[in-house]
Amino acid sequence: MKGRSITRILASLAMLGLLSACGSIEPWVKPYERDRLADPIMFLDGDPVSSAYLYHVYEAREGARGGEGSAGGGCGCN
Amino acid sequence: MNSRSIGIAVASIILLALTRASTAGVLPEDRSDVLYHLYDGGGVTIDGPSLLVRKQVARNISLVGNYYVDMVTSASIDVVTTASPYTEERKQWSLGMDYLHRNTTLSVGYTSSVESDFDATTYSFSVSQDMFGDLTTLTLSYGLGDDVVGRSDDETFARDNTRQHYGIGLTQILTRNLITTLNVETITDEGFLNNPYRSVRYADPDSPVGYSFEPELYPNTRTSNAVGLRARYFLPYRAAVQTEYRYFTDTWDIQSHTAAISYIHPMDDWTFTVKYRWHDQTGAHFYQDLFSRTEATSFRGRDKELSPLTSQTLKLAASYELLSDGWRFVDRASVTFSIDILNVDYHDFRDLRSDALFGDEPFYALEADIVQLFFSIWY
Numbered sequence: 057m058k059g060r061s062i063t064r065i066l067a068s069l070a071m072l073g074l075l076s077a078c079g080s081i082e083p084w085v086k087p088y089e090r091d092r093l094a095d096p097i098m099f100l101d102g103d104p105v106s107s108a109y110l111y112h113v114y115e116a117r118e119g120a121r122g123g124e125g126s127a128g129g130g131c132g133c134n
Numbered sequence: 135m136n137s138r139s140i141g142i143a144v145a146s147i148i149l150l151a152l153t154r155a156s157t158a159g160v161l162p163e164d165r166s167d168v169l170y171h172l173y174d175g176g177g178v179t180i181d182g183p184s185l186l187v188r189k190q191v192a193r194n195i196s197l198v199g200n201y202y203v204d205m206v207t208s209a210s211i212d213v214v215t216t217a218s219p220y221t222e223e224r225k226q227w228s229l230g231m232d233y234l235h236r237n238t239t240l241s242v243g244y245t246s247s248v249e250s251d252f253d254a255t256t257y258s259f260s261v262s263q264d265m266f267g268d269l270t271t272l273t274l275s276y277g278l279g280d281d282v283v284g285r286s287d288d289e290t291f292a293r294d295n296t297r298q299h300y301g302i303g304l305t306q307i308l309t310r311n312l313i314t315t316l317n318v319e320t321i322t323d324e325g326f327l328n329n330p331y332r333s334v335r336y337a338d339p340d341s342p343v344g345y346s347f348e349p350e351l352y353p354n355t356r357t358s359n360a361v362g363l364r365a366r367y368f369l370p371y372r373a374a375v376q377t378e379y380r381y382f383t384d385t386w387d388i389q390s391h392t393a394a395i396s397y398i399h400p401m402d403d404w405t406f407t408v409k410y411r412w413h414d415q416t417g418a419h420f421y422q423d424l425f426s427r428t429e430a431t432s433f434r435g436r437d438k439e440l441s442p443l444t445s446q447t448l449k450l451a452a453s454y455e456l457l458s459d460g461w462r463f464v465d466r467a468s469v470t471f472s473i474d475i476l477n478v479d480y481h482d483f484r485d486l487r488s489d490a491l492f493g494d495e496p497f498y499a500l501e502a503d504i505v506q507l508f509f510s511i512w513y
Contacts, residue, residue, distance in 0.1 A: 084269070085269060085309060093368070096405075097398045100305070105186040113476075119388045119439050119443075120360065120382035120392065122320075122321050122359075122382070123380045
């Protein structure tokens with residue numbers, strides 16, 4: 057059990073080191089090339105109040121959940 | 135993935151955030167939305183308001199609040215075949231805070247949902263890290279939900295349900311025209327998971343119609359895994375197309391595939407959106423439309439949402455931009471109308487309102503309109 061925990065910590069530290077090392081990667085899309093990505097039509101969740109409502113509807117009407125975004129609480133079953 | 139692994143991963147990300155110094159990230163935009171929503175279909179009408187306010191209160195802190203109401207009038211297929219039509223109201227409050235430190239955003243949230251026979255409380259925490267010149271955002275999230283399930287006809291009835299969410303999200307800018315996001319989410323439930331009112335149907339030779347009903351009985355644990363992928367692409371003539379896919383599986387043997395494609399087209403002050411969404415799922419292992427006898431299996435359910443089904447949704451939305459030059463403290467505003475036309479075909483849930491012999495009734499199908507009208511301001 058102790059050995060497994062040490063392995064996990066070492067793996068996490070290794071991942072941390074890799075991510076830190078990657079901090080020196082040059083961004084291949086420069087800040088001045090992101091005008092299109094800054095256009096509101098490119099926002100992945102441009103209207104959070106609307107998408108949260110729809111996630112709630114789908115969670116109530118289908119058996120699947122998660123992986124799309126957050127949803128509110130409550131049942132809404134019938 | 136157990137809680138210790140999650141803890142180690144979260145600690146790693148926080149450590150990573152504190153050990154790196156780079157350009158600052160950004161908090162979400164200050165905005166408010168007032169939304170009216172209406173769901174109408176299958177004998178069910180649900181409508182009400184939703185109000186969202188987000189405001190930056192310090193250089194690196196943003197607060198968000200949401201008030202949401204569902205007013206339900208239900209005479210659904212479940213209700214008309216096994217119970218009585220009812221009206222119900224659900225109110226939900228949410229509060230959240232985002233704290234930005236360099237390229238790291240820490241978020242906490244609290245949600246409370248109250249209705250006469252169901253209370254839900256959710257606490258959430260997430261940490262996001264922008265990396266590689268802000269081309270990549272990695273988010274780890276955790277949520278804890280406590281539900282209390284009651285019965286409107288029995289004040290002494292109260293059952294608990296504990297729900298935990300574990301999420302990992304990765305948003306990646308791939309080119310100057312393409313952004314993608316990957317979400318992996320595991321949700322575990324433990325407690326009273328069935329609806330206290332719903333019944334299953336079983337063959338009963340002593341009944342004049344050939345069948346009778348008895349209460350559902352679900353397993354008291356459920357673990358689900360979902361993987362979602364989205365990509366949005368900027369088209370050469372200033373429009374956008376988005377594709378989505380999600381794979382879902384759980385310990386109740388439900389598997390599903392969900393796919394969607396959207397097209398977003400701005401035109402002067404207008405923005406039009408068309409979206410088609412398709413969802414297909416298998417049924418839970420304890421689901422049956424008609425059990426062979428009473429207490430035929432250890433667990434039993436006849437919830438149509440747990441049955442094999444295919445749903446399709448067509449969305450049409452139009453948004454009009456107002457005050458693009460600003461007005462007093464308002465930078466801009468918009469008004470949006472959308473309708474989602476939902477069709478669900480159930481492959482093993484029969485319509486008991488039919489006069490056909492039991493077991494030969496036609497499969498049920500649902501059609502619903504989901505309407506939203508909302509006004510948004512940015513300041």
